[in-house]
Amino acid sequence: MAVTQGYPKWLLNCKEDITKSKEWSIFLQELHDAIQQQLTESHVQYFTDLSEPEKELFMQRATKAIEGGSVSKNVAGKVTNLLDQHLNNDVAKQLLEDYPVDTKSDLIIEGAEEGALSLLKKWPEFKSKLHICLNQPLPLTIRQLAWRLYLSNAKLRKRYVDLMKSDPRSAISPYDVDISQKCEQLLLSEATFSDLKGSVGAFYAMKAVLSYNHAIQRTKTRVRDMDFMLVVPFVEVAAPNFSRQEPAPGRVVAMLVEEFLTFNETKPGFITDSGSQVDNEEMAAFASKVLTILEKLYPEVTRTIGRAYVPDKEKIVATEKGSQAVLLDGLTMSIRSVIRAVFVGYLKMDVLLYVWDQYIIGMDVPGFGTEWLAVAMATLLGLLQDKLKECNSPSELDSVITQESPKLTIPQFQYEVKRHHYRELYAMLTKDQKAAMPVLDPTQAAHPPWRHWYNDVIPPYTKPQDRRKAREEREAERERLLQQQKEATDLRHDLEERERREEEEEYTRAAAAERFRVEQERLLLEEQLYQERRLREDNERKAQEEIELLRREVDILKRTSKPIKSPTPSVNSNMSYMSRVLLPPPPTPASHYSGTNGLPPILESPGRTPSRTHTPQQQTENVVLHFLSKVRKTLDNIAHGEGSERETLERETDKFIDQNIADIKRAEAQVMGHRLQPGEFDSMPYEKQQEISDQMMILIQKWREERRAAELRQSRQSL
Known part of the structure; x- marks a missing residue:
């Protein structure tokens, strides 16, 4: 159903037709005549000379004076007909264009409910009209509004909100853990609370209200068992306003606190x-x-x-x-x-x-x-x-x-x-609503005029100059009150401005301290990075020097090496320096001799074929490869750490990757409204892809900065 500025469209159209009708014009003229008669009887020249309460009283009296007349009945009938016409037209339009699942009766009830809610939100003083719902269960939306209107207390709500801003810990009871356990046990065990069972939002809302209520009482006794029961209806009515998987929002908790405390203040003694x-x-x-x-x-x-x-x-x-x-x-x-x-x-x-x-x-x-x-x-x-x-x-x-x-x-x-x-x-x-008001117009009175005021003292006659003087005094008093209100408003604005400046200065100081701390951390990290870079450069330089040294040695060995003359040389043979130093040849029968140095002879293994001897070039390559592998392993240890450091680095890397994947999925849901299907992104135009990517990167960067700020705050608190 179309809604404009908080009102259904059909209700606004109905208002427009009523104000244009002939019956409404006649009603306004009659109301004006009744007000003018009161002004004459009260010796007041202009309606604007009256104060606001006096104007309201004159309007009520005039309305009551013409309430029983034909003009009032005609305009009431016109209003009824137009309401019926516009509501039925709107429902018929929905049935033709929207093809709703609900029946026509359901749509009419829904439209009337929506119109009543919009009027009650505009004029909450008409909440007494809900008396017509006696002995009827209220629909959910009307129930939420009715409870909010009757249990409204701005002072209690402001007190809670201010406390949560200034000192949230003081809003938590010393028995908060005990309250949490009892709330959880009650929601799980009580059969009549099945709708709230398993609801995280209901649990946190119930606990927060009871904990705050107990905290402001400043008592050493535990929370009364009956309080755990009495808060449940308020949580049940507010349940559509919070999720079952997440804690209730702060505004919902503030509303529940306001309603529950107002109920406690007004409940009878037997409760x-x-x-x-x-x-x-x-x-x-x-x-x-x-x-x-x-x-x-x-x-x-x-x-x-x-x-x-x-x-x-x-x-x-x-x-x-x-x-x-x-x-x-x-x-x-x-x-x-x-x-x-x-x-x-x-x-x-x-x-x-x-x-x-x-x-x-x-x-x-x-x-x-x-x-x-x-x-x-x-x-x-x-x-x-x-x-x-x-x-x-x-x-x-x-x-x-x-x-x-x-x-x-x-x-x-x-x-x-x-x-x-x-x-x-x-x-x-309805007893107070039927109380008779004084009727000023004898032609419209159902009873003799001034029936209820016949014992009142008749006011004395006043001269024009006295009335003028009284009017001037009223004007002076009104101006004085307006000046007082203006001064109070200016003072309040000055206080708010001062508080705002103090908050800005405090925020500036905190931001400067945070920037200084971040700068110090940055300088420390840069110094550590510089030291690590120098260490890595030194290691690389040393490794390069060793590689160069080995390369020179290899070149020297290549130049000094000679070919092998005998396939089975002995220890005293003229084989190359490389063959003697790097790898001895396989044993042969000629090796069995006792040297002058007292070395034991090399025994022959007759049952095995001798292995092939590597050439000097192959041996050199093996040495170089072995050294390079050691260098690579050393650099890998420097980059990735060893033992527990390596495990910690890999764990943090995996955590970052998982968080990045979660941020990408969350950004997809916020930007697109749903998770991207396989191939959906590729099928989009390049400009659309670029726009979505930019929006997602902005969100991901924002979430990363928020997490970093939270980690910094937590580290400061731990210190």
């Missing part, structure tokens, strides 16, 4: 149940309300509770209490754990959110929350009366409530509430 006298009195009053409903609608439940907690009449006399008091005590013990958790863990998640929806939309009506929870508690026990009547002890009552409550459904609650309680609850919600 807090801290053990104080005030909370005990509220619990007793709440149990009395529930008992009254049970005795009227579900007497079988009261008899069952009385039988379980008062087994015989003698016990009643012995305790010196009436049966009614004992019954009230028994009922209090039975419902205490349920109402402290506000049904969390006792009802399925959809039924639980239905109960919480009714409580939330009635938070602006004093006493409605207590009344609704009493109705919900009595209805739950009434729906379980067939199961409860078999119980004969308090433990059996608790067991049945725990096991059977999750089987209840929303239609069961809706039927009982509609049948017995809807009229009283709705009247309680």
Whole structure:
């Protein structure tokens, strides 16, 4: 459905047609006449002389004055017809052009829901219009907005956000590990939380809210068990705003903190149940309300509770209490754990959110929350009366409530509430809306004019100069207030500017220190590189000198070598210097003699054919090759290290390669929106390939710099 500036297109078209209609023009003229009449009665010459609250009051009175007349009915009918026409036209257009899967009824409901949400976001003060949803489970989008509107507290949210910016560690409870373990265990073990099981985002959001709530309390006791239960509905409603595989974003956690803390500040004492006298009195009053409903609608439940907690009449006399008091005590013990958790863990998640929806939309009506929870508690026990009547002890009552409550459904609650309680609850919600306002136009009044003000003192007559003086005083006061506001705004801007400059200076100093440190590291690395380069050059020079020396020796040996005269020369024969020094010839029978030096004779191996003797040139080449291999191995060790150093270098190289591959895949997903298929990149034009490559390289370089900065910060912290 098309949306323009936060509003559906059909709603904007409807507004345009309404403002152009004849009925709207007549309505505006009537409203203007009613306001003018108030100005005359109030001795005010111009509407602009009024302050903003006075203008709003005059508008409300004028609207109420013409509300019951034919003009108001005509414009209301025109609005209704145009809304119906434009919404149906938009849905018909979708059915013709978009071919949606949903039915026409679903599309109409979706469009109306979208329009209502856009209007509520624009004018949150009309949240009381949600009272019409009494006894109905709210759709997800309306539920999220309704909870946000009724549980809004900018002060609590700002306090959390500022603390996270200035000192995040102070927002973490000393028992954070214990809170994490309990959250994880609760999400895994509680059957009614199956939607949140395995969700990383839900776990981190739940832990963060509870840890912050406990940290700001500055108490040495651990987190109350009931707090773990009460935070679950807020996490469930916010679940579509975060991923199941990653921690919840900071803005979602801030919203949950705001809602949870606002709920804690406004919840009745029987939910807090801290053990104080005030909370005990509220619990007793709440149990009395529930008992009254049970005795009227579900007497079988009261008899069952009385039988379980008062087994015989003698016990009643012995305790010196009436049966009614004992019954009230028994009922209090039975419902205490349920109402402290506000049904969390006792009802399925959809039924639980239905109960919480009714409580939330009635938070602006004093006493409605207590009344609704009493109705919900009595209805739950009434729906379980067939199961409860078999119980004969308090433990059996608790067991049945725990096991059977999750089987209840929303239609069961809706039927009982509609049948017995809807009229009283709705009247309680709309009581303030039906309060009569003073009507100024006698022709439009349903009752005699000033019916509710006949005891008021009639204001004295004032002269024109007195009214002028009063108007001038109001103008002077208004100017003074505006000047004060301007000065306060200027002061706030100056403070913000000063803070901004201080932040910039701090950032500049930190950046300069970081640049100096990086420069020192760069100089150190350059010095190390220079030393390593010098060492490598020295090694290469030495190796080159040795190679040159060997080459000269080889040349000398080639020039001094002579041919071998005998195939089996002896030790005293005239064979070449190379043959004597490098490799002796294979033994022969002529070798068996005793030399003058006392050397043992070389024995003959008659059973083996003598091996071939290498030529002097081959021997020289072998020596040179052996030396070059040693040089190559030495250079390889210098470049790649040895032992653990080589393993560390290879491990870091593999890690860099894996990280580079991961960055390439991530960059493909961000730039292209999907992973590239084989051959897809090659099939693109050269300009497109170049553009994609540039964008990917920018992202990869950015991620590398971020990782390098994180590693540097971590190394500084470790130091």
